[in-house]
Amino acid sequence: MRPATDALIVIDVQNDFCPGGALAVAEGDAIIPRINSLMDDFATVVLTQDWHPANHASFAANHAGAAPFSMTEMPYGPQVLWPTHCVIGSSGAAFHPALRTDPAQLVIRKGFRPAIDSYSAFFENDHSTPTGLDGYLRARGVTSVTFVGLATDYCVAYSALDAAKLGFAATVLSGACRAIDLNGSLAEATAKLHAAGVTLGN
Numbered sequence: 001m002r003p004a005t006d007a008l009i010v011i012d013v014q015n016d017f018c019p020g021g022a023l024a025v026a027e028g029d030a031i032i033p034r035i036n037s038l039m040d041d042f043a044t045v046v047l048t049q050d051w052h053p054a055n056h057a058s059f060a061a062n063h064a065g066a067a068p069f070s071m072t073e074m075p076y077g078p079q080v081l082w083p084t085h086c087v088i089g090s091s092g093a094a095f096h097p098a099l100r101t102d103p104a105q106l107v108i109r110k111g112f113r114p115a116i117d118s119y120s121a122f123f124e125n126d127h128s129t130p131t132g133l134d135g136y137l138r139a140r141g142v143t144s145v146t147f148v149g150l151a152t153d154y155c156v157a158y159s160a161l162d163a164a165k166l167g168f169a170a171t172v173l174s175g176a177c178r179a180i181d182l183n184g185s186l187a188e189a190t191a192k193l194h195a196a197g198v199t200l201g202n
């Protein structure tokens with residue numbers, strides 16, 4: 001068992017990010033047994049859930065003529081236009097059935113505002129609208145956070161970068177994550193994680 005100051009944050013292990021899902025990450029489901037057993041080592045376990053309304057601005061389908069995986073400009077900066085995924089209440093938005101959810105004390109839902117995407121578990125993509133996770137962890141005395149889940153180069157990386165910025169000791173266990181790797185996004189995310197002092201483990 002890790003010290004009570006350590007939390008495990010499980011990012012977006014949802015059907016739509018697993019094989020057969022709307023935004024499937026290769027081998028996304030392969031990490032689940034490892035994540036399930038890691039949960040036994042942590043007194044604090046948080047799950048995140050990507051949770052978008054059908055009219056969400058990150059969906060290519062909501063931009064006339066836009067192809068999935070193309071880029072657009074949002075008021076807060078560049079944004080990938082994704083295939084429609086993790087629509088609120090859909091089976092694609094549900095946690096993968098093999099993922100243990102009982103050990104989690106908190107589920108953070110993110111990306112529910114139509115006009116703004118939210119990769120990070122801490123802040124939406126404007127880097128200023130909070131999800132509340134920072135306050136929750138601090139109130140529980142957490143100082144160190146370990147990230148696992150999907151996808152390494154988007155929601156996991158953004159979460160770990162924000163954690164480091166907020167002063168938490170942050171670790172990403174790459175072996176318990178899988179990446180989308182769109183146009184070099186995995187190499188870019190890895191470089192940013194190193195530069196931010198995030199520990200990369202296996």
Ligand code: VGL
Nearest residue numbers: 012050082150151154155
């Ligand atoms: C994610 C793209 C869009 C993720 C979520 O969980 O990494 N990626 N929404």
Ligand code: ZN
Nearest residue numbers: 050085086111
């Ligand atoms: Zn999303």
